[in-house]
Amino acid sequence: MTKTKVYLLDFGSLVMDGYMMFWGRGPGGPFRFPTYGVLIDHAEGRFLFDTGYDGGFFAKNLPFVTIDQSARQTVPGQLDLIGLRPRDITHVLNSHYHVDHVGGNHHCTHATTICHKCELEAYDDPEPWEAMGYSDRSLSGASGADDVSDRADDIYTPRFELISGDARIAKGVTLFETPGHTPGHYSLMVELADRRPMLFTGDACYTQRSLEENIIANSHSDVKQSFASLERLRQLAEQHDAELFYSHDPARWAEWKPAPYHYS
């Protein structure tokens, strides 16, 4: 049986104010951070966890955000580095449905999308203050149909599978509920043959500093859930002796090895 391989896919960077990264703590000023996805090449499928942002969408709809993304820093561009095409992705998983995590989903035209049911609800009917975070509507398809079944023929990623709770996706591939940043947020753990498990926090923990100084993302749906999820990540890392991979940590990102390198 093939060993599971994990690739970090570089999807470019964004810039936000430090107060937007570190709730109530800052410091203020421009903070550039990476966005990336995780490809899990596995005996049971090719799973892609998070797909970055769509540069065209940002340029058109969120022009006040500074973006930096080359053609290579997209789902097709990154997969090409390892000889794959978007149609080779069997499953798209997303930590959550914010614009900088789902922007490349639409490339994966042959994938099943696995989604927390609370996250799809939040995306479909966001609170007014969440609307910008969920503004990339490319998951909704052209018709804007209201429910998943109606939408099934329209969306780029044609099959939705709604789940809740912690979920084993494949052998050694587990989603853990870490809500608070958004209502249906997942973190992902991947167990590998020759190294410690990799625990991808998603936006439940932007950076190593966030974990060490107990700082949540400025953007959150629930304060207490957010802090509880930070604590859950600490405990998961300890229980499983897992290495933490933060979602938007420029310093740690610079030390990790992006595709075509793989972890196994």
Added chain:
Amino acid sequence: MTKTKVYLLDFGSLVMDGYMMFWGRGPGGPFRFPTYGVLIDHAEGRFLFDTGYDGGFFAKNLPFVTIDQSARQTVPGQLDLIGLRPRDITHVLNSHYHVDHVGGNHHCTHATTICHKCELEAYDDPEPWEAMGYSDRSLSGASGADDVSDRADDIYTPRFELISGDARIAKGVTLFETPGHTPGHYSLMVELADRRPMLFTGDACYTQRSLEENIIANSHSDVKQSFASLERLRQLAEQHDAELFYSHDPARWAEWKPAPYHYS
């Protein structure tokens, strides 16, 4: 019967980053804002709603906050403008127990303190991320006794009255629950003989912009409650044709008339 009079007591200003004032919106950079209290000179008592911050406490414990407060901008200094002393205050009400709203409570040595029970709980046992907001412990007395009854002999304001729900405090003086900034937050409405009711938002709404653009304080215990309380304030103002007095709005503050002027 004496007409009810309302005095706005100037307690000086503070400076925070704009992202701390306007959650997720900013803009960043220093934002100077007023802190003030409301004296209600009423047939049933002299009620003081919020007491500003203690300059000495800030200088010692929160030296990174820029303060600007003269000796005149304190409870004794402001009351002196209208010929009163702190011992003349019969009741202290607080929108909530954050450091910039309770700093002068300890001057009111003859007052009963009326407090939302959820707010005293939050103050007594704050979440770690709330500890700085509740760090002025001058309500706790020297012994640090744990519960209200034990503490009754120690605290500067010697009598606590714990309440919950909307509460009529005196004729035409009503506290309305507006939680979200903190768990037990109150806004205050005062009905007067010769003018529209005055609705003091407390930190449920920092500024007029906050109301108009639907922006909550960066500091909050619950996101959804915070937005619901903003909406409640809009509805209360409309139902009662009340004028809104925001807690930290430099532009509106400059237009209002502080003590010794009174509204009646």
